[in-house]
Amino acid sequence: MLAIVSAVLFFIAFLINAADISTNDTFRSTNVMLLGLAVLALHLAGIGSGWSRGGRRR
Incomplete structure (x- = not known):
């Protein structure tokens, strides 16, 4: 989403x-x-990339 905002700017x-x-x-x-x-x-830092799941997946 932030990449689209960046492209618009x-x-x-x-x-x-x-x-x-x-x-x-x-x-x-x-x-x-x-x-x-x-x-x-x-x-690129990963901010705004979506929600992450809590805990670790095995």
């Missing part, structure tokens, strides 16, 4: 950069891209 950053849309300093393409990288890092 990267796409928004690309659109802001490609269309040369002037936004305020909070939503610049670099900041949106860094948010996408942070979400991607959380995905």
